[in-house]
Amino acid sequence: MKKKMLSTIFASTILLGGLVGCTGGGESTSGTNDETEKTDEAVTIKFHTHGNEASYNWQETIAAFEDEYPKIDVDLVILSEKGDTQEAIQKLDLAAASGEQLDVLMFSDPASYAQRVALGMVAPIDEFIEKDGYTLTDEYKVDTKIDDNYYALPGKFNPWYVLLNKSHLDAAGLEVPTDWTWDEYMEYAKALKTDDHYGTYFHGPQGGGWMEFMKLALASEEDNTEFVKADGTSNIESPLFRKTLEMRVQMEKTDQSAVPYTDIISQKLHYRNQFFGQDASMVLIGSWMNTELGGTDQFPLEFDVAVAPYPKNEEGAEGGYTPVTTDFMSVAANSEQKEAAYTFIRWYTSEGQIVQGKNIPSWNGVSEDDLGSIIDGILAGTVSPEKVDKESLVNVLKSAKSSKIIPPVAYQSELYKVINDEYEKLILGKQDIDATITATQKRVQEIIDSNQ
Template identity: 70%
Template sequence: MKKNYWLAFIAVFILIGILVGCNSGDDEETTSDANADDNESTEQTDEQENETEEQEEQEEVTIKFHTHGNEASYNWSETLGAFEEEHPNINVELVILSEKGDTNEALQKLDLAAASGEQLDVLMFSDPASYAERVSLGMVAPIDEFIEEEGYKVEEEYKVNTILNDQYYALPGKFNPWYVLVNKDHLAEAGLEVPTEWTWTEYMDYAKQLTTDDHYGTYFHGPQGGGWMEYMKLALASKYENSTFIKEDGTANFDDPMFRKTLEMRVKMEKEDKSATPYTDILSQKLHYRNNFFNQDASLVLIGSWMNTELGGTDQFPLNFDVGIAPYPTNEGSDESGYTPVTTDYMSVAANSEHKEEAYTFIRWYTTEGQVIQGKNIPSWNGVDESDFASIVDTILADTVSPERVDKESLINVLTNAKSSKLIPPVASQAEIFQAVNDEYEKLIYGEQDIDTTIELLQETATEILESN
């Protein structure tokens, strides 16, 4: 009886053990499954977050680009198409402010758009005055943080330094330095070569040797009506710093020795050497640099490289001689060469833009490889190699009547070595100062006052104007 009792007890004990073991196994399996589900859920969440971030990064953004440039001059359809292909998440909406390329009309419309609260992202300015003025008005955003992030120096990356008040608000687009148009036929007759480097003294000597009964050695197209001031700062513009009538500190710069040198050159070449077209003739006969050069009335013409598109002649001004290009002269042979007046397009990011990073991405692309694709102008970007540079020049000259008559090698040499002086922000009273320069120069060239008096009066007048403003 006892034996059967113990057998029954042992059987019950074993059964309980089996049941406990089974329940424990079930718990472990359940816990394992729960952990697996949790891990899978976490992985799915991470994947979803990554996908969301990627979608946000690739989300399409439309930026508005306000410009004075029209399609004919800037080839926007091809240029913007290439950018959007390379950056599919950034769409560029082009706003042409003047179909005829009128920069004054474009500025007025841009200011109106800003005042009315329109979307502004990328802005293009055609000259340092309009660029500096909009910076001072708070319309333009600094881009230093983007430049620092990329890790380049603007003064090394580009031929034009756009710094203002120790900050960058723009990157430069096209590069239009001033140079000297040369009638190679006249040079050959005088036994002269196209200069690759020269000083203002040598320029004066060339002009004197090139002057004959048929033509003058050189032609200066200004000043006129307070404009074309480049011809009143010849030697000044050959310097890197303080290369204009106002110094970097905002004071008058007419006591600079290089301004005196400019006046001395102008007087000597016209009055003594008789190698420059008389100023009275320029005004009374309403002469123009294009007519004087293409009609062979002057052998050397100092002008901006917007003339690249006309070097081979046009239907209006056919070319009947060979053309060379000489660099802007230096003051001394030991001076660093290449400094010259330069015009460019200032590409900026609008201060109120909600897409500053995308806007910067566009101006950086446009001022580098975009300039090559555009194929309309010489780029300010130093990253253009010789083959691209030559190709751009070929494209530009191909649209002229007689491109074969242009010394392409001398043109490329000048354009690749030219560089701009340090940018000095224009002042509000700039037009008044320009007119004063014009008026005092006319008194000088008409023999009504000497150089000392001219400099003294200009320094006094400009100082009064600056202080009153």
């Protein structure tokens, strides 16, 4: 199945011959004796990234690293000046195929990361982590393990959360939730619904995209949060997939507290307009919205905003689990400077995140004062930062954590389309939940079988 995945994804994009020698002919992919002997000499490492200067403050960040490690120079290669992750990954693949020097690689999503690990482009870093004496899951909020190895350290930390129109909550006599379940979320949505606005808005699924909204309850768990499990079997018959369908139907059809799916599709609605236009009181979305919480010139803020954590499934459950986006910072498998490359990614994903000051770090070592300063800096870039309940934002970002990574399958887009199709039949009243699960499971299993 792995061979099929590689051939499907990389058929003509990457020439495997360009990656021959990545693993050093069977030698350890971590630092060699020759490399160790060179550590006292000045070295230059190439850092390939999708991030542009405006979004990542590279000039100041890299200068700070080089001040602390004067024998390591970082040669920054920005793969897309507009921050286009698709363009960046294509250019990175071409650089690998042509044998260019690669040392530090940044991936923007689990799929890009897992696929390049499977190809052999990325070196395991377990030996360096062990040498540094920390446990990755204690040190960082994002678990980057694939199979039995670590191939990356996580940079920024963008968990999903619930945006709240606090003015609507106040009018309804509701407190800002600090720990809640999906049942309570539905109660809030129902209580917030008025003639002027809906209680909540879900931005997906749409055309096989925004599938996070098809696994609401699944994503509240530590493991098995995808439609296909880590062992390659279907997860459609999970009670939590059923629960997600039940919640979507109840909120839209029974309670009429959620914006109708037909409106979302026919009117091409967007979560920004729905929230800032006060058409929905609660919007579940990723914390990339931190930079817009206080409003922007395009979407001015005319009400108070608060943030609530991603709901959990049951009262008393651990909670805090949520979909998370991060930057996966990796060492290239064919790098001749693996120790220096690791030194850079370790620094960058810890104190370097504070220097950069652009994002919330995945690193657990950040102090509450530093976190507050970073958030102050982010909110200061908005039009009305004083309208944001900073305390609720800090609490959510402190407690959120990611689920275990399940490497994406090569046929993921096919699965998404099938699940989207069957959901539409459900929400448009053409079939009930039992029929939806039966049909979805049958079609998903056919796709899995055809890709064995």
